[in-house]
Amino acid sequence: MLKMMLACCKVYISESRNRSALEAIERAAKLFPEAAVLNKFEDEIYNRVGYTVVSRLAQKSPSNSCPLRSAVLAMVKAAFDVIDLESHSGSHPRLGVVDHICFHPLGQTSLDQVAAIARSLAVDIGSGLQVPAFLYGAAHEDGKALDSIRRDLGYFKPNASGNLWIGGPNSQFLPLKPDEGPPRAAQGKGVIVIGATQWVDNYNVPVYSSDIATIRRMAKRVSGRRGGLPSVQAMALTHGDGIIEVACNLLDPSKVGANDVQLEVERLAREEGLSVGKGYFTDFSLEDIIKRYMSLDSPP
Numbered sequence: 463m464l465k466m467m468l469a470c471c472k473v474y475i476s477e478s479r480n481r482s483a484l485e486a487i488e489r490a491a492k493l494f495p496e497a498a499v500l501n502k503f504e505d506e507i508y509n510r511v512g513y514t515v516v517s518r519l520a521q522k523s524p525s526n527s528c529p530l531r532s533a534v535l536a537m538v539k540a541a542f543d544v545i546d547l548e549s550h551s552g553s554h555p556r557l558g559v560v561d562h563i564c565f566h567p568l569g570q571t572s573l574d575q576v577a578a579i580a581r582s583l584a585v586d587i588g589s590g591l592q593v594p595a596f597l598y599g600a601a602h603e604d605g606k607a608l609d610s611i612r613r614d615l616g617y618f619k620p621n622a623s624g625n626l627w628i629g630g631p632n633s634q635f636l637p638l639k640p641d642e643g644p645p646r647a648a649q650g651k652g653v654i655v656i657g658a659t660q661w662v663d664n665y666n667v668p669v670y671s672s673d674i675a676t677i678r679r680m681a682k683r684v685s686g687r688r689g690g691l692p693s694v695q696a697m698a699l700t701h702g703d704g705i706i707e708v709a710c711n712l713l714d715p716s717k718v719g720a721n722d723v724q725l726e727v728e729r730l731a732r733e734e735g736l737s738v739g740k741g742y743f744t745d746f747s748l749e750d751i752i753k754r755y756m757s758l759d760s761p762p
Contacts, residue, residue: 467519468568469576470661470751471534475541476556478504478511483544490540491515496529500754503744507702509552510561512664513537514745516755519571531579534563535586538654542591546650551628553700555617558593558652562608565601565658568752577601577658584656588642595642598657602641608657609687609695614638615653618697625674625700661748663712665720667727667741668705671734674698677706680730684708684723691726693718705739715747 477483484504491499491513501514515537517530538560545559563583565576580601588595596615598608612618615638622628634646640653647653669677677698682688684696693714701707708727712718724741731738746754 466569467521467571467575468516468752468755469519469528469530469571469579470566470568471515471530472562472564472566472745473513473515473534473537473560474562475511475513475537475545476509476547476550476552476559476561477541477545478506478509480545483541484511486544487513487537487540490536491533493536494529494533497533498755498758500751501745505554507552508554508699509550510554510556512744514751516568516751519575528579528582530565531583535583538563538587539591542593542651547630547652548650549629551622551626553624553626555612555620555627555697555699556652557612557615557617557631558647558654559650560587560654561652563654563656564599564608564662565656566661566748568748573600573658573660580656580658584642587654587656588640588644592644593648593651594636594640594644594646594653596638596653596655597641598655599659601656601658608655611638611655659713661715663715663720663747664710664744665712665723665741666701666707666709666744667724668701668707668739669727669731670704670737670739671706672704674700674706676734676736677708680727680734681708683730684710684726691718691722694723696723 497517503512547559565580567576577600584595596611598606631647681696681698684690686692686694695711728738
């Protein structure tokens with residue numbers, strides 16, 4: 463049993479094609495060596511990158527002096543400096559330049575502790591950087607769900623032909639009041655969603671088809687919200703010519719894991735006469751993240 467207090471933050475940024483932009487973000491993270499970037503997952507078709515950052519937590523340290531929070535805030539500032547949402551395009555939905563940040567407790571850290579860090583970061587971004595910030599999960603006073611906020615903000619609706627998301631929001635008006643920051647989307651930056659939850663796995667399954675309507679029906683049948691696999695959220699995203707992915711969040715991977723998703727997508731695809739490829743994770747498992755952190759020559 464790991465007795466160390468650790469926290470993990472996953473940072474999803476709407477860019478993967480601009481090398482210099484990613485390098486600037488990564489330089490910002492390195493300004494805080496107490497926090498380690500343990501994974502970077504890039505997808506040029508989605509035009510999205512995900513970073514996994516981990517650090518120790520001091521038992522009685524206030525959330526606003528946490529090295530993890532400081533590193534992530536530096537990455538956010540760098541992303542805002544080098545990426546313009548108005549110039550962005552990709553086949554993955556997004557609400558902002560820094561689209562999504564989620565904190566996860568590791569080791570002996572509690573969910574409440576990482577929720578406090580998430581709320582502190584939201585104040586910095588919302589009030590300090592004037593980008594609307596929405597909280598979810600344990601960071602939200604009512605435990606609001608991520609997918610609920612996304613639906614309210616129109617996240618799942620492409621705004622261009624070919625099932626693409628291009629440019630910033632059609633209107634700066636926000637149908638939902640942010641938890642921190644101004645009531646309108648920031649020009650060129652959009653909005654940001656920040657949460658705190660237990661560990662989530664991301665697993666995508668490629669289906670060899672160009673029929674987005676059919677794959678959307680399949681994704682709905684996979685999703686727990688529509689009576690599919692419990693604790694699974696799924697959506698259909700185009701991923702190049704002739705491939706559409708069933709992209710899944712596994713909210714309780716110890717109970718419903720990637721193999722369950724893979725088998726269900728294969729079953730549904732057979733009903734439609736379609737072929738399916740082997741799915742893939744976009745990050746290491748919780749256990750591997752901890753092992754990788756502990757195996758650093760000198761853990762920060």
